[in-house]
Amino acid sequence: MLIKNCKIIFHDRIEDGSILIENGKIKAINPITHDDNDIIDAEGSYVSPGFIDVHIHGAGGYDTMDGTYDALNHISKSISKHGTTSFLPTTMTCAIDDIRKSIEAIAKAKEIGTEGANVLGAHLEGPFINPEMIGAQNPKYVENPSIETFKSMVGEHIDAITSITLAPEVEGAKELISYLKENNITVSMGHTKATYNEAIEGVKCGVCHSTHLFNAMTGLHHREAGVVGAIFDSEITTETISDGIHISYPSLRIAYKQKGTDKVLLVTDAMMACSMPDGMYSLGGQDVVVKEGAARLANGALAGSVLTLDAAVRNVVKNSNYPLYEVVKMATLNPARLCKVENRKGSIKEGFDADLLIFDEDITIKKVIINGKVI
Incomplete structure (x- = not known):
């Protein structure tokens, strides 16, 4: 397959060209000949x-x-229409048995x-979060951080766990963070009431990411910098739900300016x-209750979002002065790095997986190619 007459978005520039796809991979960029x-x-x-x-x-x-392969397959098809070609199905703070069932389904979907x-x-x-920063998580199922509980939860599928969100200040968290780091699992701090110092201690133990910036964490205050201050004052990455609901656009711009676009991931939640x-x-x-683009619990707390990644990219492009390639990087290369697949996904390079999108100036998706096939 050859894609011609396109503007290719690299992580640091945009160039006119063409892309040759063969056997699910990017065979060549600007091929001289092809049959x-x-x-x-x-x-x-x-x-x-x-x-x-x-x-x-x-x-x-x-x-x-839902804990089934069928549910994950339906999710995968739904989000692909909006340009998402890879994802991490995300569990909630629920009963350990239910989380275990979901992990088994995720492991199967990853394999087949x-x-x-x-x-x-x-x-x-x-479930290893602070109940005082519960957000839309269920307080009935919060667990104290422990290596034993984690092992019982994931069973034989530890290789299927890419990342985990926890509160670094809760007793037992430091030992679990160290264990997770040793097992090559990305540790993110979120749903946390940590002070600045507690958050920095978590970073020293192995926290390298932070979940939905500004939401369900202690804010930046001039006398106590909180988790937000620790994120801004360290080299860890963070993620933003760029729907204009979870974070105002001025706050988004401040965060991107502080962290730089290499350290921020666009997510939907x-x-x-x-x-x-x-x-x-x-x-x-x-x-x-979902009403007018916002999802909320009965108490008014935001309960995830109905955002799609094409809309997230569009929102940031419209509400910032960053060039398109820098915004796209936050939805491609940066998350590929977190998932440790940047050697085959997240960039347009020869030999990489042919997971590609064709879209117009308004970030309206025209075609989605996954593993070299138009879907």
Whole structure:
């Protein structure tokens, strides 16, 4: 397959060119010759690496906590329409048995593949969080951090765990963080009431990422810098739900300016109502009302989002002065690094997986290519 007449989005520039795909890989960029009859004329549109979502609970009426391969497959197909070609199905703070069931389904989806976006592994959001920063998590199922509980939860599928969100200040967290780091699992701090010093201690133990910046964490105050201050004052990465609801656009711009676009990932934190009409849904066993683009529990707490990554990219482009390639990097290369797949995904390079998007100036998706196939 040859994609011609396109503007290729690299991580540091945009160039006119063409891309040759063969056997699910990018065979050549600007090939001199080719004998491929399967030609896509992009007609001047952009070609981007596929988006990678490292924090997403569900979409299309299905939830990761459904605990089935079928649910994950439906999610993968729903989000692929919006440019997500790989993702980390994200669990909630629920009963250990339910989390275990979801991990088993994720491990299966990672192994055998899906009909849509690739499953790269699991993101466990909880249960080792601070109940005083519960957000939309279920306080009934919060667990004290421990290596033993983690092992019982993941069973034989530790290799399927890519990242975990926890509160570094809770007793037992430091020992678990060290264990997770030794097992090559990305540790993210979130749903945390840590002070600045406690957060920095977590970073020293192995925390290298932070979950949904500004949300469910101690804020930046001029006398106590909090978790937000620790994120800004360290080299760890962070993620933003760029829907204009979870974070105001001025705050987004401040965060991007402080961290730099190499250290920020765009995520959706989407729940099952993503790509669905307004109405009643659930998240982690709790009722959620979706109205006018916002998902909330009965108490008013935000309960994930209905955001898609193409909309997140569009929102940042419209509400900042960053060039398109820098915004796209936050949805491609940066999450690929977190998932430790930057040697084959997240960039347009020869030999990389052919997970590609064709979209126009308004970030309207025209074609999605996953593993070299138009879906």
